[in-house]
Amino acid sequence: MNNPNPLNQREGEKKSAEVPSFHPSMENLQSALKDYSLSVSTVPEKGRSLFASRDFYPGDVIIGQEPYVCVPNNSSLSTPKRCDGCFITSDVLRRCSRCHVAYYCGTACQRSEWKLHRLECEVLSRLDKDKRKSVTPSIRLMVRLYLRRKLQDDKVTPSTAMDNYNLVEALVAHMSDITEEQLVLYAQMANLVYSILKWPEINIKEIAENFSKFACNAHTICDNELRPVGTGLYPVISIINHSCLPNSVLVFEGRSALVRAVQHIPAGTEVVISYIETAGSTITRQRALKEQYLFTCTCPRCSKMGQKDDIQESEILEGYRCKNEKCGGFLLRTTDGKGFQCQGCQLVMGKEEIKEIITEIELLSEEAASKSSFSCSYQEVISIYKKIEKLQTKLYHPFSINLMQTREKILKSLMELEHWTEALAYCKLTIPFYEKVYPSVHPLLGLQYYTCGKLEWYLGETKEAVKSLTKAVDILRITHGTNTRFMKDLLMKLEEAHAEASYKWSSIHC
Numbered sequence: 001m002n003n004p005n006p007l008n009q010r011e012g013e014k015k016s017a018e019v020p021s022f023h024p025s026m027e028n029l030q031s032a033l034k035d036y037s038l039s040v041s042t043v044p045e046k047g048r049s050l051f052a053s054r055d056f057y058p059g060d061v062i063i064g065q066e067p068y069v070c071v072p073n074n075s076s077l078s079t080p081k082r083c084d085g086c087f088i089t090s091d092v093l094r095r096c097s098r099c100h101v102a103y104y105c106g107t108a109c110q111r112s113e114w115k116l117h118r119l120e121c122e123v124l125s126r127l128d129k130d131k132r133k134s135v136t137p138s139i140r141l142m143v144r145l146y147l148r149r150k151l152q153d154d155k156v157t158p159s160t161a162m163d164n165y166n167l168v169e170a171l172v173a174h175m176s177d178i179t180e181e182q183l184v185l186y187a188q189m190a191n192l193v194y195s196i197l198k199w200p201e202i203n204i205k206e207i208a209e210n211f212s213k214f215a216c217n218a219h220t221i222c223d224n225e226l227r228p229v230g231t232g233l234y235p236v237i238s239i240i241n242h243s244c245l246p247n248s249v250l251v252f253e254g255r256s257a258l259v260r261a262v263q264h265i266p267a268g269t270e271v272v273i274s275y276i277e278t279a280g281s282t283i284t285r286q287r288a289l290k291e292q293y294l295f296t297c298t299c300p301r302c303s304k305m306g307q308k309d310d311i312q313e314s315e316i317l318e319g320y321r322c323k324n325e326k327c328g329g330f331l332l333r334t335t336d337g338k339g340f341q342c343q344g345c346q347l348v349m350g351k352e353e354i355k356e357i358i359t360e361i362e363l364l365s366e367e368a369a370s371k372s373s374f375s376c377s378y379q380e381v382i383s384i385y386k387k388i389e390k391l392q393t394k395l396y397h398p399f400s401i402n403l404m405q406t407r408e409k410i411l412k413s414l415m416e417l418e419h420w421t422e423a424l425a426y427c428k429l430t431i432p433f434y435e436k437v438y439p440s441v442h443p444l445l446g447l448q449y450y451t452c453g454k455l456e457w458y459l460g461e462t463k464e465a466v467k468s469l470t471k472a473v474d475i476l477r478i479t480h481g482t483n484t485r486f487m488k489d490l491l492m493k494l495e496e497a498h499a500e501a502s503y504k505w506s507s508i509h510c
Helices: 022-035 107-126 129-133 137-153 165-169 182-199 206-215 281-293 308-318 351-373 378-395 402-416 420-437 443-458 462-479 483-507
Strands: 038-043 045-054 062-067 069-072 216-222 230-233 249-252 256-261 329-333 339-342 349-351
Touching: 022 038, 022 062, 022 107, 022 339, 038 129, 062 206, 069 137, 107 182, 107 339, 137 165, 137 182, 137 462, 165 443, 182 206, 216 249, 230 329, 281 308, 308 329, 339 351, 351 378, 378 402, 402 420, 420 443, 443 462, 462 483
Parallel strands: none
Antiparallel strands: 038 045, 062 256, 069 230, 216 230, 249 256, 329 339, 339 349
16 A cells, blocks of 8 residues: 655644744745635644635646755665656766766756755865765755855845745744654754755754754645655645545645645635555554644544444454454454443453464564565565464454555566466455455555556456556546556556447447
8 A cells, every 4th residue: 555645744733832924935935826726825723824815626737846945866775766856767877977966867857956056066066976875855954945046146046926935934944843863863964964065154053954844744645646756835725724534635746746636616615635655544644643743633534533333443453353354343452441342242362362473473573674775576475465464354354454464465476476366366356355445546545547548458367457447547646647658558558448349249249
């Protein structure tokens, strides 16, 4: 199970004590947002929020923004590298001969990045080889932030109402909410950035504060299949708040961020996206939001916490199942704390019995992780994960997140081995889970249908492939639009599958 925006970091519903006063840049932004039929308002306990001033419908682009700064996921050890301009991987990437940090797929991307990289290259090329290895994507993003500001201050690159450093300044840093450990880490990173830039006009405290802003406002840039490719700062899109029942989705076309409506959004409604993986219990979602974004979600889904339906959903997703195969009910801890009782047939399962299975699963998981890290054969890893799967089916509900994650790992390994028939069987096992835990229009559900359809078509199951690919298109044309190469390829696959199915039908009935 992929995470749509696994590390996405945004402003969110967490600004009550630290809401910046209405920044001068906001007046210009409000004017610019009118062109998008949007406005920014301050909401109690949430701070700045983005509202629709007209109706939006599924598939409509609500707003798009280029990053103020961004970096690909390249580090000294990462392979393959990505182009700094378009973020694609390629066998023909060329490394900057001076700084040895930036990579380009061709002259077009190199030229598009030159104004910024010229300054970046100058400061990075001063570093010795060992210090250059310490320039992680996060450090590089901060260096580029200050260099981009300098380019705008010097009028080398233009500033606009939706693209200026004042919007970065207006973002919330949450310095008063972060832990001492995080403060020390930000200070260390700030020291490194200061030593790279060597600018007396900036101070380490300011840089550390910007790192805190990155932690809750930067976005993980993903490709069309929601695989992380880089990190970017999109100050306007960072205004959009979180909901575990979002009415919009954030996707990327290259480095451009687009927010699309996934349901009807009436005029006057707040535009909300999800910051986290929503396939989890309310407690799990709340914990993730509190740890990463420092706020407690009060969306309609979270407001049901502790109610009967919420408890049942949470136990099905993350709890234990009844060991009576004919029952399949979910378990809750007994009042004496000595075991877990089925809420259906009332059968009790002892704590030690559960603990024994969990311990076995943990040992096998460690073995699988060890073999994966030492590049053992996929077949060995699959064998271990199948043992885990067997144990999990005894312990967890069929819709358990843990069980589904194991099946996803098996599916991925089977795809790597090109064991298509078994891969399709596992892909079909995941579909009911996706249909249960995600809304009817969700990019992960659409992508899972797409994977299933590709496998069915490859294996000659043309009729089933048409059904799966049609479901994929119905969802992804809303979440992704139809202009990207990915969507054009998907639409072409569906058209070809339709043609092949028609040919087979006519051949049978001639």
